[in-house]
Amino acid sequence: MNKRLILGVVTVTSAVVLSAYGSQGSSSSHSISSDATSKANTPASPKEKSDVSSTTSSQTSTHKATSQQVKGKLASVQVPKLIWDNQKQVALNAFINSWGSRFSPAQEYDNFYPYTTATNDYMGYNFPDDFSKNNIAVNDQHVNINVSQTGANKYDYNVVAIYSDYPNSHSTIDAHLYFMAIHNGQPVVLITQQNQGTPDNMLHFKPTANQELAGKFAQLVKSTSQPIHNAPVVSYEGAKFDYRQIGVMAYKYANPDATPLVDYLGTNPLAALTSDDGMFQIGTRDTSKTIMYHYDQNGVHLTWNESGKKVDVSLADLVKATYQTPTQQNDVNMAAQMVPLS
Incomplete structure (x- = not known):
């Protein structure tokens, strides 16, 4: 009787212990699952947000830096961008020669x-020098007129080219x-055939009636x-250079004292x-x-015309020597579009 009681107590006690253990295990499992769900749904802390933002910013900066490196x-x-440049001038010269030859005679x-010639004379007038006389009239109105090699707006009439068949x-x-x-x-072609003095001492011009000539000039301007x-167009550090830019840069490399290039080559009628x-x-006329x-x-492969000296210069070294500062870049680009071509 006593043995049965003891065994029963042991059995009941074991069951209670097992039941309690099982309850703890179930509770623990639920707690772990709840923590995982809670962590997944919890907003990022300020530090975490900062880290994410920092990473994104770093990636963006790296992308921008890479893009800049690719561009140069x-x-x-x-x-x-000039209204008038040396290539347009060459095209106009070719047209004038062809156009004039079709007349009879x-x-x-x-x-x-x-470009200057030894005979830039029109019945006693010498242009462009005689613009200084300030006696030009257009449609019977005295006007402010003078040369502007690039067509830049300096006067009422900015003359980019002058032609005459009188010589x-x-x-x-x-x-x-x-x-x-x-x-x-706007482009305009002015003409005079005046062959004697006038009471007002003016040289009188009017827009040409020749539509072919006026139209060609307008087409070139626009x-x-x-x-x-x-000739090839070469590139370095994202910039492109044509034969004119390479030419004036090469001249500067060979003649470091040629500053500014616009004066030595661009506005110098004896340059070419x-x-x-x-x-x-x-x-220029200075052949040395x-x-x-x-x-x-x-x-670039350079040869001095007079001495025969030869030098090979890498594109990188040419750019470093002549095209580094904004002043150099503007000087090269302006002179390249102004130097007389043939």
């Missing part, structure tokens, strides 16, 4: 500006003098400048950039400073 540090350099025109015909009856100009932002030589069978030459060059993506 010179990609943002703006090449001035043919009219042979000399370019008084921007070749010597006719005081049929000679023509043309001013190609920009007036109030169109994009086109290369006149089949010429091409012969793939070899370019750039210089004139150089010949040809180039590709790897570099």
